[in-house]
Amino acid sequence: MFRKQSEIRGSQTAFIDEMISGQKVVKAFGQEEKAVQDFDEINDELAKYYLKGTFFSSITNPSTRFVNNIVYAGVAISGGLVAIMTGGITVGGLATILSYANQYTKPFNEISGVVTELQNAIACGAKIFSLINQEKEVDVEESENQLQNIETGRVDINDVDFSYVPDRKLIENLNLHVKPGQRIAIVGP
Known part of the structure; x- marks a missing residue:
């Protein structure tokens, strides 16, 4: 998805560059409306992929946090059940177990916050490397x-x-x- 965004953004930039450098020709042939229509099509397609990308990137971190909170609640419930069954866990022991559970889930929360940026960087890097690795045309x-x-x-x-x-x-x-x-x-x- 981020790769497609990068491709469309490149098409949009090339189109804008072409229209700015050839604006006198566009006006001379009365193609202003066509140029605006073509730009709107490219822009709409880019907006569609940006919305999808934003949706999926915004759902990653909350989903990970939700799963980690379920794990945290499971550890708390398990600790509480152990305390009830054995009668031998103290408040400090339960706090220690919950602290360990929090230390376990915290790195996953932080990683999920970076995953979207990493995916975007990989897509941009792939575009750069494809340009670098292109064969000479002549x-x-x-x-x-x-x-x-x-x-x-x-x-x-x-x-x-x-x-x-x-x-x-x-x-x-x-x-x-x-x-x-x-x-x-x-x-x-």
């Missing part, structure tokens, strides 16, 4: 398409694919031939 030294005709000022680009997100290509099989002195602009969807 190895310039091994590329067959080396730069040619640099001195003429002409730029030829053949069969170029581009995407911000691997599953959603923005540009496919682009062939571009720019003559010296020409200016071009590539405008996104």
Whole structure:
């Protein structure tokens, strides 16, 4: 769940960055409403996962405390029954047993408070490591398409694919031939 939050947050950040850097183009083509609608969809999906994450993280610690309090009550009842049956437990002995039970359950309560933060950190760490471990898309030294005709000022680009997100290509099989002195602009969807 935290991993999905991280992915959607990344998509949201990329979308915001793209809209800010291309705001003149968005306005020029009258796509403001579409941009707001797309942002709202991403934001709604992020909110859905945040609500789920918050619910599950907020239920972990109280659940652990509830179970530990049942254990504590069980120890107290057991100590009371031993006192009644044997008639030989003192108030100090019962207090000692309850103190030990509390010392046993306290670390579980503290750990359950950190579990949510740990899960979120693991999800963020996984995203960082996936970015670090990504293979190079193009190895310039091994590329067959080396730069040619640099001195003429002409730029030829053949069969170029581009995407911000691997599953959603923005540009496919682009062939571009720019003559010296020409200016071009590539405008996104």
